[in-house]
Amino acid sequence: MEFYDLHTHQIFLEENDDPYHSCIFDVYPLEFEVAKDSYHRHAFSCGIHPWYSEDSDTQMAYLNEIASNPRIVAIGETGLDKLKGPSFEVQIPVFKKHIELSEKLGKPVIIHCVKAWEELIQIRKETKPTRPWIIHGYRGKPELTRRLLHEGFLFSIGDQINVDSMQLIPVDALFCETDEDEMSIREVYRQTSQAVNMDIEEFADCVAANIRRIFPTVHPPKPFYPKEVEEES
Numbered sequence: 001m002e003f004y005d006l007h008t009h010q011i012f013l014e015e016n017d018d019p020y021h022s023c024i025f026d027v028y029p030l031e032f033e034v035a036k037d038s039y040h041r042h043a044f045s046c047g048i049h050p051w052y053s054e055d056s057d058t059q060m061a062y063l064n065e066i067a068s069n070p071r072i073v074a075i076g077e078t079g080l081d082k083l084k085g086p087s088f089e090v091q092i093p094v095f096k097k098h099i100e101l102s103e104k105l106g107k108p109v110i111i112h113c114v115k116a117w118e119e120l121i122q123i124r125k126e127t128k129p130t131r132p133w134i135i136h137g138y139r140g141k142p143e144l145t146r147r148l149l150h151e152g153f154l155f156s157i158g159d160q161i162n163v164d165s166m167q168l169i170p171v172d173a174l175f176c177e178t179d180e181d182e183m184s185i186r187e188v189y190r191q192t193s194q195a196v197n198m199d200i201e202e203f204a205d206c207v208a209a210n211i212r213r214i215f216p217t218v219h220p221p222k223p224f225y226p227k228e229v230e231e232e233s
């Protein structure tokens with residue numbers, strides 16, 4: 001099976017990095033130049049986190065310059081956070097600039113959203129995006145999940161999980177991620193596959209198909225077969 005990590009901030013240097021995963025590595029615009037030469041196996045997402053959206057003109061100008069680079073496969077993480085960061089007067093225009101860029105370049109958006117679901121849904125209705133919007137670290141309750149599904153959002157699941165919501169999300173709308181968490185990507189797949197009542201191989205095949213559909217340029221990782229890997233080591 002193949003383990004794709006939709007959203008992470010943590011990758012070891014390639015000599016000691018786990019070969020059995022392929023990541024979308026989240027970097028700031030000004031970090032991309034160095035990161036792209038240090039990491040060859042992984043793809044990138046690039047954007048301005050809502051926490052740091054104040055005075056972000058330089059990062060934004062640079063993002064506009066580099067975002068067409070084929071190694072950047074998604075715009076973000078971007079989004080809205082009611083608990084942390086500047087006011088929505090600052091956050092919303094910065095988020096909307098990411099949306100414009102996503103539409104212009106035909107690249108999906110990776111979204112961070114904390115307690116701002118009404119605003120997020122409103123902005124989606126207003127901007128009518130044609131590109132996929134993936135909510136990362138999703139752990140919302142079933143009622144919210146139904147609404148977001150109705151609006152066409154996709155979901156990336158990390159270590160914290162709302163099992164009741166997982167029953168509602170079709171598997172073709174799911175991804176897995178490690179973000180800044182300690183849980184390994186294999187463990188996230190194991191936990192998420194249990195929550196959707198699938199065996200891990202079957203679940204990983206579905207997520208891999210989602211990646212190929214939405215991120216066709218992401219390199220496949222070395223496939224992981226637990227028995228063979230144990231024999232190797």
Ligand SMILES: [Zn+2]
Pocket residue numbers: 007008009026077179180
């Ligand atoms: Zn993140």
